[in-house]
Amino acid sequence: MHIVVGNVKGGVGKTTTSVYLAAAAAARGREPVLLVDSDPQGSAAEWFEQHPVEGVELVESPSERTVVRALANSAGIVVVDTPPGDERIVRAALRRADAVVIPTRAGGVEPSRVLATLEMTPEDIPCGVVVCAARLGTNDLDATVEDWASAKVPVWGVIPERVGIAAGPAARIYREGLEAYQEVLRRAMRAARR
Numbered sequence: 723m724h725i726v727v728g729n730v731k732g733g734v735g736k737t738t739t740s741v742y743l744a745a746a747a748a749a750r751g752r753e754p755v756l757l758v759d760s761d762p763q764g765s766a767a768e769w770f771e772q773h774p775v776e777g778v779e780l781v782e783s784p785s786e787r788t789v790v791r792a793l794a795n796s797a798g799i800v801v802v803d804t805p806p807g808d809e810r811i812v813r814a815a816l817r818r819a820d821a822v823v824i825p826t827r828a829g830g831v832e833p834s835r836v837l838a839t840l841e842m843t844p845e846d847i848p849c850g851v852v853v854c855a856a857r858l859g860t861n862d863l864d865a866t867v868e869d870w871a872s873a874k875v876p877v878w879g880v881i882p883e884r885v886g887i888a889a890g891p892a893a894r895i896y897r898e899g900l901e902a903y904q905e906v907l908r909r910a911m912r913a914a915r916r
């Protein structure tokens with residue numbers, strides 16, 4: 723199963739979401755888990771250098787050719803972190819997805835970037851958004867969740883803003899974040915199987 727994490731905007735939470743989804747997949751303990759870092763910046767790879775996640779194998783694939791190869795030779799659950807810019811890499815990953823997870827933020831200029839990412843994804847592949855670093859109980863967040871619902875884009879998760887998640891590679895996987903992403907993984911896998 724290929725779960726591709728993408729949003730053409732940078733700094734929304736793609737790498738964080740990819741690492742936590744891979745950790746959530748490993749926590750199932752049922753199948754091998756591969757995290758494919760297709761961002762030439764290598765943020766997920768750097769994360770793993772500091773703090774590898776137990777049960778997750780990481781491979782760097784910073785080009786269209788290498789991402790295609792990584793996704794051809796894979797079993798179990800594969801999570802793909804994608805770059806914000808390199809459209810060829812992003813499209814190659816999106817075309818091979820069983821489900822696409824689109825991290826976003828509440829409010830402002832975000833929806834157009836999510837829509838651009840949705841447009842790049844083949845029509846028959848299920849997509850869901852995850853609102854990252856969310857401030858729970860704010861009007862902004864409520865409005866964002868309602869907007870996606872009325873646009874018929876499923877919201878697979880709302881991940882609260884937490885220092886423990888912001889710590890990223892400097893700290894271990896943060897329990898509350900892991901639990902929230904376990905739910906995102908369940909929803910993505912359910913959508914992929916339909």
Ligand SMILES: Nc1ncnc2c1ncn2[C@@H]1O[C@H](COP(=O)(O)OP(=O)(O)O)[C@@H](O)[C@H]1O
Binds near residue numbers: 881
């Ligand atoms: N739930 C969260 N709580 C706090 N900070 C978060 C959360 N999710 C992401 N971040 C922070 O947001 C920033 C961008 O996230 P990152 O995953 O690197 O985005 P991208 O890969 O899309 O560029 C990072 O500093 C990350 O730690």
Ligand SMILES: [Mg+2]
Binds near residue numbers: 738765804
């Ligand atoms: Mg990133």
